[in-house]
Amino acid sequence: MTSDVRELQPAPEKSRPATWPALRALLLRLHFYAGILVAPFLLVAATTGLLYAASFQIEKIVYSDVLTTAPAQPGQAALPLAQQIDAARTAHPQGSISAVRPAAEPGQTTQVLLNVDGLPESTRLAVFVDPATGKVLGAEHSYGSSGALPVRTWISTLHRHLHLGEPGRLYSELAASWLWLVALGGVVLWLSHRLRTLRPDRKATGLRRTLSWHGSVGIWIVVGLLFLSATGLTWSTYAGANVDKVQTALGWTTPSLPSSGGDHAGHSGTSAQPASGADADRIAGAAAGSGLSGPLEIVWPAEAGAAYTVKEMDREIPQRNDQVAVDPATGQVTAELRFDDFPLAAKLVRWGIDGHMGVLFGLPNQILLAALAAGLITMIVWGYRMWWLRRPTRGFAAPYERGGWRAVPKAVLLPVAAVAVAVGVFIPLLGISLLAFLVVDVVLGRVSRSR
Structure with missing residues (x-):
């Protein structure tokens, strides 16, 4: 296991700007927080989404009479x-x-x-x-x-808000808000890693094998995950309202x-x-x-x-x-x-909604949605397994430092922070939860240093 961990260290940073190690540590920490705390919401959304992808065929069978x-x-x-x-x-x-x-x-x-x-x-x-x-x-x-019909309606409602009404929609909006950030962050981390490849390393063992599968599968499904995140946000309560305002202002309404x-x-x-x-x-x-x-x-x-x-x-x-x-x-x-x-933007909205619902290409569309949901589920399981294999109680040091974002030069940190604030305002649940993560990170970092 020790050799596995040693092999998982990032590639040498000689050719990269001096700010990259600090940015990578910040991105890795954010990916970690999202994986631990947001992944359960993503797991529920992916599981119910997998069921929804099959709901069309279920409906045809149940109501064939x-x-x-x-x-x-x-x-x-x-x-x-x-x-x-x-x-x-x-x-x-x-x-x-x-x-x-x-x-x-x-x-x-x-x-x-x-x-x-x-x-x-x-x-x-x-x-x-x-x-x-x-x-x-x-x-x-x-x-x-x-x-x-009732069966598909029940499954759709489960996926949308877990039959909890408007409060339940917060779970799906939180999942959609973080999905694109987790996916893109994972791609950047994987491309910066020594193990980067489009195919998993079947000869690897332990932690290295799990990371290989996690990264490779993520590269294959990242475009689909970004599509699901973007189209899912159009139905959300808070981010969806902002999307409607943008569509109206730009004349993209149907x-x-x-x-x-x-x-x-x-x-x-x-x-x-x-x-x-x-x-x-x-x-x-x-x-x-x-x-x-x-x-x-x-x-x-x-x-x-x-x-x-x-x-x-x-x-x-x-x-x-x-x-x-x-x-x-x-x-x-x-x-x-x-x-x-129709304006092109209105057509894209129509196609995006129909693709998310699994009707744009019929059965192939539904199979693709099921594959994306299954891929996301396995990605989350592999993520938790990696955390378990290198959990602190086993003596492994984290590859990042709490509060490490402060090491990022201000010339880089300020533009990144400005973008984060703008995105957080447009996607409120992402902004609120991200701010909470950063506050917790700073507090835990100070407690750790004081010890």
Whole structure:
């Protein structure tokens, strides 16, 4: 073990600036603190994220009885949408129609989404109808624009805030806030190390072997971790609010459909509208004539006679995200919003969100997310193992000194501190926890020197 530790010392510093040893010690200390104190939050986020990556396939299996049906017989056409909607309303007369998602492919069911009093926020009742026979196969709660059914909703909520509501979101924001810093810091430390390589050293043993795997795997997954951190922060409470302000100031917000007639999809309640779906077929025909293709969502207006909104719901590449507004009286398209006309920044936001959710590339996207989550989990386990192998009680001295950041020349430390303050203000949970780490480090350093 002693030889392992000796081999793990950093490469000679002769060719590096004099400030590098002090900066490296500061970065190593920060990486250590994050590994010990923040890693548990990252571990929870990665574990629940791994489960979420599998939730799409779980949903298809659990709800196969309502999501799928026998394909229509040769020559058998699907029933008119109005007839399918009437069948759903007969089975579930409560609430009001929010939207309809016609079956996009043979063997799929039509979903009639109802706003029903008493449902949680952003939740609707989805009634599943066989498009060939008009038979109602069942009903389930549908959450958000992705239409997550209860199992996937439960897993998503677990990943987002552990079913603890707004207080629970602090855990995921803290994890996302630190993930990019831990990942980039680890890359810098690994590239400055004698063991740096893209492949783990399978011949090594003990501490050296663990570090080899920790560093090599980290290099392979660092880009994915940075992506998850950046996109995760857009959903966070505090950093997310700052991201919204920047997007608004720079004009990066997602454009909205003009004169759409008051889309209220996703909100519980009732509205003044006809109970039947008599206009649905005309609306769908007008959208098809405007170039929209399935999967579609026809959104009911908040008021009778107002325009319907028809949205393309294909989130996979190549995406179909166009929208049109249709006047029910004339059946004419009154407004259009084409995804090709989105600003590049708005497109990147859309792609980033869909990639984080695992829908941008379908199953390959979900497999990649699972691999990233598994890689992060193993990285954290290896990190704790390294700490355990060289813990102070075994007589090993730490490769850094508490309070060592004071050795960094002021000409370097001040710009670094300014950047840290700016980042800390923009990402508040990172700033607060980083300040706490530095205060603890200074206190422990003084106590150690006084002894």
